[in-house]
Amino acid sequence: MESVTHAVSPAMLPQAVPVADFQWELADTFTLYFFTDGEFEFEPGQMAMIALAGVGEVPISISSNPDERDHIALTIRAIGFVTKALSRLRPGDVVGLRGPYGTSWPLESAIDRDLVIVAGGIGLAPLRSVIYRALNSRGSFGNLVLLYGARDPTSLLYERELHDWRGRFDMEVEITVDRGGPEWMGDVGLVTHLVDRAQFNAEDAIALVCGPEIMMHFVGEALTRRGSRSENVYFTMERNMKCGIGLCGHCQLGPEFVCKDGPVFPLTRIGPLMGVKEL
Amino acid sequence: MKPKLAVLKFASCDGCQLSLLDVEDQLLDIAGAVDIAYFPEASREYVDGPYDLTLVEGSVTTGHDRDRLRSLREQSTTLVTIGACATAGGVQALRNYANVDDYVQIVYAHPEYISTLNRSTPISDHVKVDFELHGCPINKQQLVELISALLTGRKPNIPTYSVCVECKARGNVCVMVAHGTPCLGPVTQAGCSAICPAYDRGCYGCFGPAESPNTDSLEMWWKQLGVTDDEWIRVLRTFNTAAPAFAAASETTANREQP
Amino acid sequence: MPYIIDAAGLADLLAVLAENHRLIGPRAEDGVIRYAPITSIEDLPAGWTDEHGGGHYRLQPRSDQAYFGYVNGPDSAKTYLFPARAPMWTYTDGNFVAAPDKGAPTAIVGLRACDLAAIAIQDEVLLNGPYPDSHYAGQRSEFFVVAVNCTTYGATCFCTSMGTGPRAESGFDLGLTEVLSEDDHFFLVEVGTDAGRELLAALEPAEATSAQCSAGDDAVDATARGITKALDTTDITAFLASNLEHPRWSDVAGRCLACTNCTAVCPTCFCTTPVDTSSFDGTATRERIWDSCFSLEYSFMGGHPVRQSGAGRYRQWMTHKLGTWIEQFGTSGCVGCGRCITWCPVGIDITEEMAAMRAGAGVT
Amino acid sequence: MSRTISVDYLARVEGEGAMYLEIEDDQVKDLQFRIFEPPRFFEAFMRGRHFTEAPDLTARICGICPIAYQMSAVAAMEDAIGVQVDGSLHELRRLIYCGEWIESHVLHVYLLHAPDFLGYESAIHMAADHKEVVERGLRMKKIGNDLVTLLGGREIHPINVRVGGFYRTPTRTELESLVPDLEWGYQAAVETARFVAGFEFPDFDRPYEFVSTDNGVRYPFMGDRIISSGGIDIPAREWNDVFEELHVERSNALHARIKERGAYHVGPMARYSLHFEKLPAELQALGHELGVGGECRNPYKSIIIRSIETALAYRIALDVIDAYERPVAPAIPTPAAAAEGHGVSEAPRGLLYHRYLIDAGGLITDAQITPPTSQNQLSIEEDLRAYIPGRTHLDDDTLQWQLEQAIRGYDPCISCATHFLDLTVKRT
Numbered sequence A: 001m002e003s004v005t006h007a008v009s010p011a012m013l014p015q016a017v018p019v020a021d022f023q024w025e026l027a028d029t030f031t032l033y034f035f036t037d038g039e040f041e042f043e044p045g046q047m048a049m050i051a052l053a054g055v056g057e058v059p060i061s062i063s064s065n066p067d068e069r070d071h072i073a074l075t076i077r078a079i080g081f082v083t084k085a086l087s088r089l090r091p092g093d094v095v096g097l098r099g100p101y102g103t104s105w106p107l108e109s110a111i112d113r114d115l116v117i118v119a120g121g122i123g124l125a126p127l128r129s130v131i132y133r134a135l136n137s138r139g140s141f142g143n144l145v146l147l148y149g150a151r152d153p154t155s156l157l158y159e160r161e162l163h164d165w166r167g168r169f170d171m172e173v174e175i176t177v178d179r180g181g182p183e184w185m186g187d188v189g190l191v192t193h194l195v196d197r198a199q200f201n202a203e204d205a206i207a208l209v210c211g212p213e214i215m216m217h218f219v220g221e222a223l224t225r226r227g228s229r230s231e232n233v234y235f236t237m238e239r240n241m242k243c244g245i246g247l248c249g250h251c252q253l254g255p256e257f258v259c260k261d262g263p264v265f266p267l268t269r270i271g272p273l274m275g276v277k278e279l
Numbered sequence B: 001m002k003p004k005l006a007v008l009k010f011a012s013c014d015g016c017q018l019s020l021l022d023v024e025d026q027l028l029d030i031a032g033a034v035d036i037a038y039f040p041e042a043s044r045e046y047v048d049g050p051y052d053l054t055l056v057e058g059s060v061t062t063g064h065d066r067d068r069l070r071s072l073r074e075q076s077t078t079l080v081t082i083g084a085c086a087t088a089g090g091v092q093a094l095r096n097y098a099n100v101d102d103y104v105q106i107v108y109a110h111p112e113y114i115s116t117l118n119r120s121t122p123i124s125d126h127v128k129v130d131f132e133l134h135g136c137p138i139n140k141q142q143l144v145e146l147i148s149a150l151l152t153g154r155k156p157n158i159p160t161y162s163v164c165v166e167c168k169a170r171g172n173v174c175v176m177v178a179h180g181t182p183c184l185g186p187v188t189q190a191g192c193s194a195i196c197p198a199y200d201r202g203c204y205g206c207f208g209p210a211e212s213p214n215t216d217s218l219e220m221w222w223k224q225l226g227v228t229d230d231e232w233i234r235v236l237r238t239f240n241t242a243a244p245a246f247a248a249a250s251e252t253t254a255n256r257e258q259p
Numbered sequence C: 001m002p003y004i005i006d007a008a009g010l011a012d013l014l015a016v017l018a019e020n021h022r023l024i025g026p027r028a029e030d031g032v033i034r035y036a037p038i039t040s041i042e043d044l045p046a047g048w049t050d051e052h053g054g055g056h057y058r059l060q061p062r063s064d065q066a067y068f069g070y071v072n073g074p075d076s077a078k079t080y081l082f083p084a085r086a087p088m089w090t091y092t093d094g095n096f097v098a099a100p101d102k103g104a105p106t107a108i109v110g111l112r113a114c115d116l117a118a119i120a121i122q123d124e125v126l127l128n129g130p131y132p133d134s135h136y137a138g139q140r141s142e143f144f145v146v147a148v149n150c151t152t153y154g155a156t157c158f159c160t161s162m163g164t165g166p167r168a169e170s171g172f173d174l175g176l177t178e179v180l181s182e183d184d185h186f187f188l189v190e191v192g193t194d195a196g197r198e199l200l201a202a203l204e205p206a207e208a209t210s211a212q213c214s215a216g217d218d219a220v221d222a223t224a225r226g227i228t229k230a231l232d233t234t235d236i237t238a239f240l241a242s243n244l245e246h247p248r249w250s251d252v253a254g255r256c257l258a259c260t261n262c263t264a265v266c267p268t269c270f271c272t273t274p275v276d277t278s279s280f281d282g283t284a285t286r287e288r289i290w291d292s293c294f295s296l297e298y299s300f301m302g303g304h305p306v307r308q309s310g311a312g313r314y315r316q317w318m319t320h321k322l323g324t325w326i327e328q329f330g331t332s333g334c335v336g337c338g339r340c341i342t343w344c345p346v347g348i349d350i351t352e353e354m355a356a357m358r359a360g361a362g363v364t
Numbered sequence D: 001m002s003r004t005i006s007v008d009y010l011a012r013v014e015g016e017g018a019m020y021l022e023i024e025d026d027q028v029k030d031l032q033f034r035i036f037e038p039p040r041f042f043e044a045f046m047r048g049r050h051f052t053e054a055p056d057l058t059a060r061i062c063g064i065c066p067i068a069y070q071m072s073a074v075a076a077m078e079d080a081i082g083v084q085v086d087g088s089l090h091e092l093r094r095l096i097y098c099g100e101w102i103e104s105h106v107l108h109v110y111l112l113h114a115p116d117f118l119g120y121e122s123a124i125h126m127a128a129d130h131k132e133v134v135e136r137g138l139r140m141k142k143i144g145n146d147l148v149t150l151l152g153g154r155e156i157h158p159i160n161v162r163v164g165g166f167y168r169t170p171t172r173t174e175l176e177s178l179v180p181d182l183e184w185g186y187q188a189a190v191e192t193a194r195f196v197a198g199f200e201f202p203d204f205d206r207p208y209e210f211v212s213t214d215n216g217v218r219y220p221f222m223g224d225r226i227i228s229s230g231g232i233d234i235p236a237r238e239w240n241d242v243f244e245e246l247h248v249e250r251s252n253a254l255h256a257r258i259k260e261r262g263a264y265h266v267g268p269m270a271r272y273s274l275h276f277e278k279l280p281a282e283l284q285a286l287g288h289e290l291g292v293g294g295e296c297r298n299p300y301k302s303i304i305i306r307s308i309e310t311a312l313a314y315r316i317a318l319d320v321i322d323a324y325e326r327p328v329a330p331a332i333p334t335p336a337a338a339a340e341g342h343g344v345s346e347a348p349r350g351l352l353y354h355r356y357l358i359d360a361g362g363l364i365t366d367a368q369i370t371p372p373t374s375q376n377q378l379s380i381e382e383d384l385r386a387y388i389p390g391r392t393h394l395d396d397d398t399l400q401w402q403l404e405q406a407i408r409g410y411d412p413c414i415s416c417a418t419h420f421l422d423l424t425v426k427r428t
């Protein structure tokens, strides 16, 4: 098979697909591209399970434009065994793919409302697809705000896109880093500060947040402070995930299976659970 | 270029490195996948370091061995300890509880000829260790898994949970519950595939402490099965006597004994 | 109206089943009652029973020759439907090839009401979602169940609390009740499915008299009355959800070995982890093995386990089993079979833990 | 002319040893067979342990011959407490010993010694040219391991041996599953013997005093007496009356010798020469066919004897399985008693003696363990000394390799002996 197609059986059997392209994004982060058969569809926020035979299988959000139907992209940070092995792939090498799985960003509920997208670090990857989608039908939404925080200027993902988006008049892009450096002219500090000053109607806006759990926690607080209602705030969660389809048990967070009830959750549901240690 | 493998020993019984020769079905495949550069037990050939993968058996019991180990570490990209001696000091670490001079006198007529350290210590006391294989002896299939995982870049599937997991998976009957036989399985790391219970015997801990071992709770239960303090201490003080969790548990009991 | 067969009839039933099934049934082996391959009625544990307690199990002789006079051993239907190790796929020549997952046609004799309830729960988890588990489905598809109503019970049984037993209401092809008195020894046979009916017809059994039926009912009712272990399930999901910081969690963690025995013997526990292996010729395989919320690796994420403490791990197990399971699948994850109590090496008792938590007691 | 040959770390032996040889003209001036493997003090830490722990603890002296340690230990303990394990349980002990002889002998013949004769650094190198030979060896070895694993739970440090018997005995069906492999193994061992008998051997016969265990009836794995070609015939308990252990400066191993007589030789050649008439007729015939007759005194030819003993072990295993009836209980009761016990048995590389004192509570108060390599050390040194004269024309490399080969012929187990090698030859 040369391209990704929809559902195969049995559910946990990956499809063998060659890597179409490989791009380094940052020192430790890269994007893998795969051709799709044109029928393959996913919703922004959903993930795929990517397997390397004899090495392992990990969940990765699909980060490409959902409306470009000939390919998908996965942006991956090399942090452990599987992701490091994936970072050694080159075009033509075969991986196993399954998916898409899980819930997606509730873009339809943001129609005619402001849309605030808050990302921390690699957390921009699962949000890129939703930004593409929102821009594809830009007219359906009110203000479109992207607030992005990263460790330092060298760890800002998707610089080309960030540059393009910043150049648009119909989108506000605010970027901050924890540590600046002599070259850095932009904001320094936590992404929560950006929440405080960005242009959106807090009471009504839909917020989509992805980043480290602690960052999401504080962004949630900042949004609440500004008057956002928690049912309008959405987080995407991470948990150890082996099957991606609710059969292996690993990703449970209280009553939720992060793989099938999430990864995108409304804060109303996930907030109380996030506060419990070791849940 | 095939990765270069070195296999060598310090104080030990040779059993763990023998495990490599005991994988009869895969030995030639392994020899095809790696370059066995230094393995004195099996070959006269001696290829200088550096080595990509070094398997170290045995514990450190002499000053000379300590120095040899340090230079070995410098030559090794990945250093793996194999077995209870290298990982936890081995059965010879029982000396750590005694005066070694007394031991030398018991065994040797001319103690002055013998040079040894007072303690038998695991490799990790002296140099950085990249991976540890437990067991007295190691399980040869775990060794093959480790080598093949490192060659493919996979996380070695060497679980740290208890023997009980493998015991149930093997379909053993729990000897502690069903026969009243004291079993150290619940606090011992998996890896052997629960041999002892499969032979109607309680585990005696040759794979050392499991992750988060609750020795206190198990001790209470053993006592209910009629095990004495001395017996409990002895079972902890065998092949993994110097493994911190077992050492601490045995000392807790030993100190409790003296009112 | 149930039918009636005698021991010879049971022997015939097993013989007919054995013709085109792998026949599994109870046998006294290694000091326990196992569900293991049997060939004839001779293999059944006639005259044996089993004694249960927290962390305690002993095979004991009975004063009579009842075939099903035991409670249960460490095995359940899970041993066969959801084995500890199952192949998933092989990777050769650039392709992922699904492992064969069709099981041999199997007939299992002796399962109890709690075991049937457990199968129903595993069906819900593993078959009824959007992505059925193919290996489970493969084992489940030709699985003939001869259930036995409980006419004896153990000190760790609490099926009555969980609404699952001791009478098997559904989930069987044929259901037996063993009636044994001074001068009589027979089995009432209930038909649960067409397959059961067809099979039974070959034996041409007589219909049971109402006296015989009530002898059976009495025996099962007596069992229900005899069970004293109880678990209060009132508002249990909410209760547990609001007691996630209860001091009892660390109390039980002081005793819990995190050895995973409870999850291994539990007939509903379904957590697994994939294991990848590669051979020196470039092929790779993936299997899945049982995993447990008690292992550290289970919750490993971003460099360390989410559930480090024993308390966190025990809490995950019990709140899932008794509480969140209901939210997820509409039934409790516990059928009251008592296996986790009997087979816990240090006798931790889920009903006692639950009661202590209800009582607000933090320390025993 | 004088020269030094020195091997700092002897390869293809179990454990760490060295050889140092100083040669002046045609004579050996100094010779040291040095065991520098650090001591592990088993005899010392056995004190205070329970007598039932001895088989598990002493197994850890050696990963190559753990069964031997377990068997000598249980023999000594049973001698002490006055119980006798016989019938099927004793037969199972012989059976597990067969597994160890097969595994250890085949390991030595194919992986450690044959490469010397064929001129390879190792069996792995040898496999490049003689793949089928090496594969045959590996398969033979595996069968030995399978036997030990079935009976003992695993091949190294088996868990199933205990004072009084076993923890669990195998069923007949389990044992019968091994029969086809054992039958193949017997034939393969006979072929192996013929194959190795074709190697080139130096002409080098030595006047050894052979010592071995004796049980009066059968080729010995176990027995209660010790006999020698020099007329020793004593019960095991008189060991210390006849033998003594010395501690020499260069070695971490004790040297054993016959009091007032000196070096002696234990191992396959000793057993073969002392018990030849107890071999099955077809193996006696094989010995004659291969020119080793009823006695072998050339250490280089030990490889032939090992191969014949391997065939014997397969044969015995088949016989034991054929006659097997599962014992009623896996072990007999073993009540503790204050006493002294002695045990001998035949490790693949020779006689292994254990002695223990235990107290009324069953705790060990004194332990003595004399492994085969300690016993052969003097003999090895004498061989090396005797080998040089007349061969000094050989270049250093050849001479060194042949000396190493002589040492390897003993299948020395240094791990055992320290409770033992590096070769330096200095020519002046």
Ligand SMILES: Cc1cc2nc3c(=O)[nH]c(=O)nc-3n(C[C@H](O)[C@H](O)[C@H](O)COP(=O)(O)OP(=O)(O)OC[C@H]3O[C@@H](n4cnc5c(N)ncnc54)[C@H](O)[C@@H]3O)c2cc1C
Pocket (backbone or CB within 6 Å): A047, A056, A057, A058, A059, A060, A061, A062, A075, A076, A077, A078, A079, A080, A081, A082, A083, A084, A122, A125, A126, A237, A238, A239, A240, A241, A242, A263, B155, C300, C301, C302, C303
């Ligand atoms: C829904 C979801 C979407 C994700 N999307 C992305 C993405 O777009 N880009 C990206 O770089 N990463 C993403 N991750 C995280 C990614 O899955 C982990 O970084 C990856 O599993 C680490 O695997 P490893 O073998 O390299 O690391 P190791 O540290 O060697 O981990 C060993 C095993 O632990 C588990 N594990 C460890 N960390 C995580 C984690 N954070 N999440 C889940 N399982 C983990 C995995 O099973 C892994 O195989 C996502 C995770 C989830 C749950």
Ligand code: SF4
Pocket (backbone or CB within 6 Å): B163, B164, B165, B167, B168, B172, B173, B174, B175, B176, B177, B183, B184, B185, B186, B194, B197, B203, C259, C261, C345
């Ligand atoms: S026999 Fe031992 S290892 Fe096996 S389940 Fe019981 S306690 Fe655990």
Ligand code: SF4
Pocket (backbone or CB within 6 Å): B163, B185, B188, B189, B192, B193, B194, B195, B196, B197, B202, B203, B204, B205, B206, B207, B208, D159
């Ligand atoms: S069960 Fe225990 S003692 Fe026995 S082999 Fe396994 S880890 Fe060692």
Ligand code: SF4
Pocket (backbone or CB within 6 Å): C262, C265, C266, C267, C268, C321, C333, C334, C335, C336, C337, C338, C339, C340, C341, C350
């Ligand atoms: S939780 Fe315990 S009692 Fe309930 S079904 Fe599982 S094993 Fe049986």
